[in-house]
Amino acid sequence: MLAHTADRLRSTSRPGRLARVLDLHEFQGKELFQRFGIPVSEGRLATTPDEARAAADELGGQVVVKAQVLTGGRGKAGGIKVAETPDEAQARATEILGMDIRGHTVEKVWVERASDIAREYYLSIAFDRSAKRPLFMFTTQGGMDIEEVAASSPDALVRLHVDPLEGYHPWQARRLVFQAGVREPPEQKQIVAIIGKLYEAFVGCDATLCEINPLVVTPEGEVRALDSKFTVDDNALFRHPDLAEMRDVGAADPLEALAREKGVTYVKLDGDVGVLGNGAGLTMSTVDVVTFVGGRPADFCDLGGGGDAQGVVDALEVITKDPDVRSIFFNIFGGITRCDEVARGILQALAQMGIEHPIVVRLDGTNAEEGRRLLRESDASNVHTEATMLDGARRAVELAAE
Amino acid sequence: MAILVDTETTLVVQGLTGSEGRFHGLRNRDHGTQVVAGVTPGKGGQDVEGIPIFDTVAAAVAETAANTAMVFVPAPFAADAMYEAIDAGIGTIVCITEGVPVHEMLRIHAFFHSRGIRLIGPNCPGALSPGKANVGIIPAEIFREGTVGLVSRSGTLTYQIGHELTQLGLGNSTIVGVGGDPVVGSSFVDMLSLFEADSQTEQIVMVGEIGGDEEEKAAAFIEAEMSKPVVAYIAGFTAPPGKTMGHAGAIISGSAGTAQAKKDALEARGIRVGTTPTETAELVAELVRA
Numbered sequence: 001m002l003a004h005t006a007d008r009l010r011s012t013s014r015p016g017r018l019a020r021v022l023d024l025h026e027f028q029g030k031e032l033f034q035r036f037g038i039p040v041s042e043g044r045l046a047t048t049p050d051e052a053r054a055a056a057d058e059l060g061g062q063v064v065v066k067a068q069v070l071t072g073g074r075g076k077a078g079g080i081k082v083a084e085t086p087d088e089a090q091a092r093a094t095e096i097l098g099m100d101i102r103g104h105t106v107e108k109v110w111v112e113r114a115s116d117i118a119r120e121y122y123l124s125i126a127f128d129r130s131a132k133r134p135l136f137m138f139t140t141q142g143g144m145d146i147e148e149v150a151a152s153s154p155d156a157l158v159r160l161h162v163d164p165l166e167g168y169h170p171w172q173a174r175r176l177v178f179q180a181g182v183r184e185p186p187e188q189k190q191i192v193a194i195i196g197k198l199y200e201a202f203v204g205c206d207a208t209l210c211e212i213n214p215l216v217v218t219p220e221g222e223v224r225a226l227d228s229k230f231t232v233d234d235n236a237l238f239r240h241p242d243l244a245e246m247r248d249v250g251a252a253d254p255l256e257a258l259a260r261e262k263g264v265t266y267v268k269l270d271g272d273v274g275v276l277g278n279g280a281g282l283t284m285s286t287v288d289v290v291t292f293v294g295g296r297p298a299d300f301c302d303l304g305g306g307g308d309a310q311g312v313v314d315a316l317e318v319i320t321k322d323p324d325v326r327s328i329f330f331n332i333f334g335g336i337t338r339c340d341e342v343a344r345g346i347l348q349a350l351a352q353m354g355i356e357h358p359i360v361v362r363l364d365g366t367n368a369e370e371g372r373r374l375l376r377e378s379d380a381s382n383v384h385t386e387a388t389m390l391d392g393a394r395r396a397v398e399l400a401a402e
Numbered sequence: 403m404a405i406l407v408d409t410e411t412t413l414v415v416q417g418l419t420g421s422e423g424r425f426h427g428l429r430n431r432d433h434g435t436q437v438v439a440g441v442t443p444g445k446g447g448q449d450v451e452g453i454p455i456f457d458t459v460a461a462a463v464a465e466t467a468a469n470t471a472m473v474f475v476p477a478p479f480a481a482d483a484m485y486e487a488i489d490a491g492i493g494t495i496v497c498i499t500e501g502v503p504v505h506e507m508l509r510i511h512a513f514f515h516s517r518g519i520r521l522i523g524p525n526c527p528g529a530l531s532p533g534k535a536n537v538g539i540i541p542a543e544i545f546r547e548g549t550v551g552l553v554s555r556s557g558t559l560t561y562q563i564g565h566e567l568t569q570l571g572l573g574n575s576t577i578v579g580v581g582g583d584p585v586v587g588s589s590f591v592d593m594l595s596l597f598e599a600d601s602q603t604e605q606i607v608m609v610g611e612i613g614g615d616e617e618e619k620a621a622a623f624i625e626a627e628m629s630k631p632v633v634a635y636i637a638g639f640t641a642p643p644g645k646t647m648g649h650a651g652a653i654i655s656g657s658a659g660t661a662q663a664k665k666d667a668l669e670a671r672g673i674r675v676g677t678t679p680t681e682t683a684e685l686v687a688e689l690v691r692a
Contacts, residue, residue: 023647070647126650127504129584130615132511137650150653157653164508165516206505211648229648236503238478269640280582281556281611284637289678291640300641333558333565335527335541336422365541365561389562390680 020234021208025068027110028246029210029228036201038194038212039224043112052093055111056086062114065092069104070251077101082114107250115226120214121180121191122146124229125162125198127208133161134202136195138176142214156180168199190223191215205243206236255321262314265304271296272400274319274328274357278303278337286331289389295397298325303337312345313352320355327358329396331389334365343371347378358399360384362392404531404576405551405596405603406494406522407435407470411535414439414462414492416483417474418450426474426498426539427453433536438466459483459490470494472528472537477501480524484510488519496537497523497587507585514587521587527557527579540577548573550686551597553590554609555582555616559637559679563609566683572690575602584613590620598628605631605689607682610664612638615655617664625671631689634668634675635682636661 024032030040044055045068056063067079074080079101083089089111099106120143128135139157141149150157158179160172173195177188194215202210211229218224237244249257259266265280269287273295277283283302290297299322301315319325332342342363349355359382363371375383384399386392413430417423418440428451431437437453439462446457456462459471471487473480473495480499487495502524514521522529528538532547539557545564552567552574554560560579567574575597580588590608597603610617617636624632639661665675676682 072647122649124648124650126648126654127508127584128654129613130655132508132585134508135650135654137653146649147652150649163512164505165512203505206503208504209648209650211650213649229650231647233504235477235501236505239503277558279556279558281554281559281609281637282562284611284641285559285562285635285679287641288637288639292678297640333561335539335557335561336426337558364565365544365558388680390678 022232022234022237022243022247023070024230024232024246025070025108025248026066026228027068027108029230030225032201032205032230033225033228036197036204038197038201039222041112041115041224041226043110046093046109046111047097047107049090049093049097052109052111053086053090056083056089059111059113063089063111064114065089065096066110066112067096067099067101067106068108068110069101069106070248071102071104074101079106104251115216115224116219117216118219119217121217122213123191123195123198123215124209124211124213125202126211128161131161133164134199136160136162136172136176138180138195140180140182146213162199168196170196184221186221187217187223194223194225205230206233206240207231208233255318258321259318262318264311264315264318265302266315266318267300268322269297269299270324271298272324272326273396274298274301274322274325275331276301276303276315276319276328277331278333282331282333286329286389286393289393290329290397293390293393293397295393295400298322303332303342309341309345309348312342313349316346316349316355317353320353320357325357327360327396327399329392330359330361331392332361332363332365334363334368338366339363339368339371340374343374346383347374347380350380350383356382358382358384360386360392360396360399362386362389403600403602404534405593405600406520406529406531406576406578407535407537408531409534411470411537412436412438412466412468413470413472413537414441414459414466414468415472415474416441416459416487418442418453419445419448419455420474423474424450427472430472430536430538433542434533435535435537438468459486459492463490463492468492470496470537473497473499473524475499481506481510484521485513488514488517492519494520495522495587496526496528497521498526498528498538499523500525502583504583504585507583511585511587522578523581523586525583526581526586527560529576529578531576532574538579540579544568545577546573549575549602549604549690551575551600551603551606552577552609553593553597553606554579555611556609556637557582559609559611562679563607563635563682566679567607567686570683570687572683572687575600582611590616591623594620594623594628594632598630603630605633605686607686608632608634610634610636612636612641612661612664613659615659618667621667621671621673624673632673633682633685633689634673635679636664636675
């Protein structure tokens with residue numbers, strides 16, 4: 001579905017359950033492009049200005065120094081700069097490394113041989129959730145705001161779905177290329193080949209997005225991927241150990257990184273009521289209800305399906321590391337999760353970590369009575385039980401305000 | 403009547419010998435579900451508390467005439483298990499397993515639809531028709547039999563809303579969780595059309611959440627095709643926006659997917675949307691009393 005205004009299109013949110021995906025850096029995506037036979041410029045990764053200098057020296061001639069951060073808008077933020085000599089590459093890397101781009105600190109730069117550009121195109125294949133099919137998009141109007149192109153001249157952006165059972169056929173690439181108006185035959189041929197390889201990369205890596213923006217044509221007529229946005233489905237990483245290793249753990253929020261290490265699903269928010277639920281839907285609803293009764297949630301923390309005592313201890317460790325948290329609300333509806341295990345986890349965490357935050361606990365479902373009894377019989381003065389989700393939320397909000 | 407699972411259901415559990423499969427398979431039997439077989443390759447000839455185990459789904463179907471399969475095998479093998487169940491002639495498959503790759507689901511979705519097979523899930527709590535049959539992990543003790551059809555993308559949030567209904571003295575025809583993954587076998591629209599045709603169901607609660615556009619599609623379907631009243635709840639009004647790389651995602655989905663967009667789409671068609679699970683149950687109670 002194409003939204004109607006460019007403003008709407010510029011939204012960068014990806015609403016939904018916690019995005020279970022792995023976003024790759026440009027240099028990693030290009031490594032994968034190369035593996036699948038998509039032409040890219042030669043380059044080197046550098047984490048220090050000295051390394052950038054050595055990289056430029058090895059590559060020879062004019063190079064581009066590019067910040068490697070998992071966010072868009074690098075160019076506008078000054079994170080992409082041209083250097084004529086190795087000394088200049090070192091100087092540009094000094095400027096770029098450590099720079100903050102939309103909340104991301106630059107820790108690596110990609111130094112690559114500069115390209116002369118005659119034309120810039122845009123090519124992507126992405127998972128279209130609504131149609132339940134992969135979708136190719138291609139336009140010759142690259143190098144500008146592509147979402148603006150999609151909004152203002154939708155005909156210029158050629159779209160084509162691929163049937164996941166039938167797979168890709170070369171006619172689809174020809175359709176994209178001819179309909180978008182690529183004129184030069186050698187160019188047509190190269191892009192058709194790249195489209196086929198991009199589909200192979202998309203399926204072969206279990207990607208949810210492979211985007212080349214821009215896909216450039218050099219004055220000599222050579223077509224090449226000048227950038228890459230590559231996102232992989234987390235659920236498929238069990239069959240891609242090499243891709244799983246590409247995850248940049250340093251790029252995440254420290255609390256979120258700790259949570260991932262502990263296997264806890266956690267997103268930091270900016271309030272003071274720590275929220276912990278079981279299951280994404282109930283946890284989302286709990287965050288909503290805390291807000292609805294006038295509170296400000298400090299996090300979204302989903303214990304998930306299992307939720308044994310250790311899982312609760314780990315979750316509490318993550319939540320209480322946030323200095324803004326003033327009270328904690330456990331909202332558990334046992335199904336697979338057993339409420340007595342949750343109660344044991346809470347008591348274990350109190351004993352191990354000496355948590356002093358008031359903890360409001362609401363338990364229902366599997367073994368709820370046993371869980372409530374365990375909490376009642378403990379002498380933890382900071383644990384409060386409530387009978388309903390709404391009352392639990394109110395109590396936690398009151399306690400946060402005290 | 404109820405939908406999906408009832409007294410006619412004969413269930414084969416793929417993965418019955420695993421700890422989760424065993425726990426929930428037996429729990430389903432305790433609720434009255436006819437659990438007629440289990441399948442674990444290499445364990446054919448054994449039994450789980452009297453339920454015979456077969457090496458293949460085909461053998462289980464040949465011996466027991468199972469008509470419904472529940473998939474409880476680990477994610478790397480779940481897609482294969484679903485294809486095996488179809489080949490054996492199973493017409494309704496409920497996949498509980500979480501973590502099936504989205505590319506697998508794209509292929510399975512296309513394959514199932516081309517063959518008219520009903521798939522619930524994956525990453526779902528299953529379906530419960532109180533007093534008749536329970537296929538999945540929904541705790542049956544918190545629900546009672548009645549006239550309200552309940553369909554949800556979530557597991558625990560389904561229990562929450564069902565519990566609120568029970569507190570108000572209401573019961574359910576069938577409770578079904580279609581699953582929280584981006585691609586699932588059955589949509590809200592699929593379930594709404596079953597409820598519309600079901601003689602036991604008189605009111606319907608649809609529990610949605612942010613992401614995708616299935617609630618928006620359901621809103622249009624309700625207006626155009628349904629005579630029974632529907633109340634909705636949407637989770638995720640205050641959920642943090644995720645980051646997304648590149649432009650393709652924004653171009654494809656536009657503004658669809660936010661809780662507000664879903665609420666607006668529903669309310670524009672006269673469908674009431676509860677602010678909290680409690681208020682949602684109260685809206686249903688109003689319908690029942692009306």
